[in-house]
Amino acid sequence: MSRVGKIPVKLPDKVKVAVVDTTVRVEGPKGKMSFPFNPKISVVVAPGEVRVSRPDETRLSKSLHGLTRTLVKNAVEGVVKGYERSVDISGVGFKAEAKGKEILFTLGFSHPIVFKLPESVTAEVDAKQTHVTVRSVDKHLLGLTVAKIRALRPPEPYKGKGIKYTEEMVRRKEGKTGAA
Numbered sequence: 001m002s003r004v005g006k007i008p009v010k011l012p013d014k015v016k017v018a019v020v021d022t023t024v025r026v027e028g029p030k031g032k033m034s035f036p037f038n039p040k041i042s043v044v045v046a047p048g049e050v051r052v053s054r055p056d057e058t059r060l061s062k063s064l065h066g067l068t069r070t071l072v073k074n075a076v077e078g079v080v081k082g083y084e085r086s087v088d089i090s091g092v093g094f095k096a097e098a099k100g101k102e103i104l105f106t107l108g109f110s111h112p113i114v115f116k117l118p119e120s121v122t123a124e125v126d127a128k129q130t131h132v133t134v135r136s137v138d139k140h141l142l143g144l145t146v147a148k149i150r151a152l153r154p155p156e157p158y159k160g161k162g163i164k165y166t167e168e169m170v171r172r173k174e175g176k177t178g179a180a
Contacts (some may be wrong), residue, residue: 028079091161
């Protein structure tokens with residue numbers, strides 16, 4: 001048995017989970033989400049918990065067992081607490097501005113970049129316009145969105161200019177030295 005897969009996912013009071021064919025739907029106080037799972041795996045909703053099981057001991061079934069249980073756990077945690085990821089912008093004149101479901105980035109290019117946020121993702125920019133906090137109930141979609149934002153101008157190693165994750169450490173390189 002998978003060490004991760006055999007642990008049942010506990011359901012808080014306000015969370016509803018439904019399994020329709022090969023889709024798990026989760027609703028909670030922060031929102032709702034759904035995701036597909038492999039038909040080899042069975043997901044059973046019991047009172048107060050969700051159990052994931054596999055039919056056999058093949059390598060594929062073992063890996064899908066733990067994966068499906070983790071996806072259910074992340075969905076339940078997302079609709080209860082939500083997920084949050086933040087990025088910092090550094091560089092002279094580099095800034096961000098939130099306008100509804102869009103973020104306007106000024107990153108040293110000849111034009112500003114308009115980044116459209118996906119449906120269940122929200123963003124907040126601080127007063128200095130150099131710190132962007134992105135929130136969502138879907139952990140996967142949040143990670144993809146923040147990675148796309150960082151890819152607009154990744155941090156460069158000489159001056160450290162660009163967009164980096166808040167917890168990321170950018171390794172700095174030494175610049176050129178003059179010939180003696």
